[in-house]
Amino acid sequence: MERHIRHSKTDARPSSVWTINGFSEDLPLRVFVSPTLPGMVKLPPYHLSIILDEESEIAQALIRAFDYMHSSEKDFGFECITTKLLALLNQWSDSVDLTKLLEVTPFGSSFRVSGQSITELQIWMSPNFQLERRYLSVPRLECLLGSLELPPLIDLDQLEFVSRLHDSISLIKLPDGQHAIFKGVVRVVARMYHELRELLNMPPHPNIIARPMFLVMRKVRGMEHPAVCGFILQFHAGGSLLHALTNIPYRHELQLATKIKWIRQIISAFLHIHGPANGYYSDLRPDNIVLNSDNDIILVDFEQGGSPKRWLPPETQPLHCDVNSELPQWSLSAVNPAYMPNSIHYSNPPFGYWKRFANASNRQREEMECYAIAKVIWCIFEEQTNQLSSWDLTDEEGRLRRNDGLQLKHTVFPYFSKTPPTLRHWIWACTKHSWEWGNERCRCTSIPEICGVSGARYHGGGMDAHPGPCIRNMHLALEGWIADQ
């Protein structure tokens, strides 16, 4: 999860050319940084980061600072950490010709920090040559993508960096002054080209990100033609759904009508993906949904790379998975997109790189997608994020309270307080094979038509009418419920 900070200014010395743009709390901890050259009007996005060794004193201090940020304490400790990191970067760039270096620095390169104690840290750059070697030129991509018409080309140097939103995403300004999104991955290039193909194949839909406006090229050493290092997307200014569900004042003002609108729009996007687009979407979660200026849903991130375990049904996960230790299993898993081998060269695979989905039938894919849709519906109604799962919590931890006073066990799936009962049933029907249901029992009815395992309620012939979770049945169930209101 990313954090954006208010403190982002370097000190006033002329050599102070670095800015901290935000943090990624996912491991390994990353601090997004960008350079500013004195006297230069604009620089393109380079997607540079400082990667911190989790065991180091500075990483631990940062983790503590994040914890404080969740509490009402005033001193987050950020000031001290960011000042130290900026001093290290400034010291480093004083010793190099930064202008020349940036021209040849591979995209997504990182800085590594060595030294255990904060007082004896050193920094150096680790160039991301791995990534660069896997770039394709425009003619090669054209050849691989066959009949697909590519968007117009633009040079990386013509983009002006504005801010970093995520590992692979920056807000930029185009030469005509328009704000737009630059997506340039820093890890697995093959997934970026795959996403590009999916977007170019996608017939337009109001709740799906429109086809890329430009392909971004960069001259890379050793390549005859410029490489395609990313693409430009329309910028949607409403932030991500994850942000909307995390932002407390906003969350508390969410109207039922808005929630229903969002859910309908998500399902409409899925009907389109499985209908006219003849594809699938394996990555549904609130950070892959953005809101436009009308507060409407826009689905982004078509890499088809999969999601963490809490968004996927148990059958997609490795057998004998220890339900109490999600992180070690998931982080080492070959299907975790973050840890996919970087060595993959793009090969235009028909169904993407994520085997669980690629090898599944359309019906199986829909069941897996319904699982994630059901969880997102839960998130929207309950105003939660599913960032934390019940299997992460011991009973004791579950009793702890969050900043807003809620006990942790009341913030995780499948605790219900705001979801309408009929839709609770649908959420259960789509996720009933999850371990998270445990021994939960339905408290809203004493009639016998309840599931023997989860205790959730069958309603008015619902399950007979809807033989199993698929996008169409989900749509029917939702519209049926809306019509009854």
Ligand SMILES: Nc1ncnc2c1ncn2[C@@H]1O[C@H](COP(=O)(O)OP(=O)(O)O)[C@@H](O)[C@H]1O
């Ligand atoms: N078109 C867009 N407009 C506004 N924000 C966007 C857009 N695309 C992505 N983002 C932001 O960037 C984040 C990451 O984008 P995503 O495409 O999911 O990248 P990744 O593949 O690295 O996960 C999203 O959660 C959202 O906050």
Ligand SMILES: [Mg+2]
């Ligand atoms: Mg994403």
